Amino acid sequence: MDTTPLANGRNLLEVRGLTKIFGTLKACDQVDLTIAKGEIHALLGENGAGKSTLVKMLFGSLEPNAGEIQWNGQPVRITSPGVAKKLGIGMVFQHFSLFEALTAAENIALSLADDTPISTIAAKARALSYSYGLPLDPESLVGDLSVGERQRIEIIRCLLQTPDLIILDEPTSVLTPQEADKLFETLERLRAEGKSILYISHRLDEVRRLCDSATIMRHGKVVGHCNPRLETPSSLARMMVGTEVKNAERTTAAVRGEELLSICGMSRKPAGPFSMPLKNIRLNVAGGEVIGIAGVAGNGQGELFEAISGEALQDSADAIRIRGKSAGRMGISARRLLGAAFVPEERLGHGAAPRMRLSDNLLLSRHTTDGKAFVGMAGMVKSGAVQKAAQRIIEVMDVRKSAPDPEAAALSGGNLQKFIIGRELDRNPSVMVVNQPTWGVDAGAAARIRQALIELARNGSAVLVISQDLDELFEISDSIAVMHNGDLSKPIPIAEATLERIGLLMGGAEPGHLDHAKEVA
């Protein structure tokens, strides 16, 4: 591995010795980074390596403890995002900062902080979004949009400020392959226009395809540079993690046990003008198996998760059965009491309360289901037991953190995901339903999560995984069903599933959905 920065034309940004300390942890330790004009530069590293901390300092949302930043050859102090934007630095964050009750245009207006009329902003956003191939309806309410569409708003909001450097923190983790392709076209066009891009991603194949150079971080330090096009995904993973990374393995075939999760003709009207109806969904997940659900984002996967988890109730109690009990009218806690566990796609807010410590988050999600273990006589919390369970999860899932029991918001994105998945696995649920299990998780940790899901199933649980990552679904599933337009296809056993067949179902082109609908009728 090369350890000197690649010279690639004139430099737009040079960072020397940038350091950020949280408590006793050096999240960034003497980091050097050079970004040339007109290049797409990847920032790679395992979860908690310090990537987000570094870019937050470049965007003025965190103040460095030491180090220097030069912009166009001049030393600068980026004391706030406003200063960064004025210099020409734009950022698309890993966690979106959008108000759900406002429209896309209203959200954009808020960040522009001037008095341009909303109609002008909407018109500009619409024109820009279409010209960059990321179509957006500025009048749509954010609350009704899929994660992919929300990200589009963030990107357009950033581009409206005509930045010279665009920082993207894991932009494709929630996108479909088609959406990701569109984004790559947009980024390539921006590069051709002379813009620079700093690109954080755990998807190493896309880094190889898109990026001109890469800086690799480990434990807060820069450990090398490379030209990703000359590397393989496994050599990049090795540089990041420091050791070889193995894929998850289905070592034994699934032995289908009793049906533990049954969805029996479940329909749901669209919750808002932009959400998808669910159409007569039928699916049985038995103990021992992993069923994967593929689909282009926005085809009803989010609505399906809400209906199964109890975030949205059914008219009929029998529409969902968990371990034989009619659960369609039960809320999330009652379904959890039946032995089910749910991991939503949005980690902060939905999956964890950001300002609460990990142990409190654990108690919050499990006090009903683990009442005896965590709550004693007269409602006193057994804090020792809660702390012990939190530590166990942290160890099993290798959650890297800066304090013994930090707030959820102080974890890196991937480490929080590991904690949330670990918190649910720790209950040894009979039914586990996960939406995007490895969103934002590094290659090593993703393999660990996938292996844990396979093992949970092999130990007798029913596992349902909704994912936009087809490679992931092929790696862990015993059968794959596809959501299209609110309709779920019949699960295809993995031995008969090909990328082409699943791809056709995702596009609605194969009659699998129709056959299934006929069978159901």
Ligand SMILES: Nc1ncnc2c1ncn2[C@@H]1O[C@H](COP(=O)(O)OP(=O)(O)OP(=O)(O)O)[C@@H](O)[C@H]1O
């Ligand atoms: N506000 C904070 N307070 C305390 N510690 C923090 C804070 N933000 C980050 N950290 C810690 O700093 C380290 C680096 O985190 P960072 O988010 O920069 O990692 P990352 O490389 O972006 O990881 P990921 O790929 O998971 O997003 C982690 O150990 C994290 O727990």
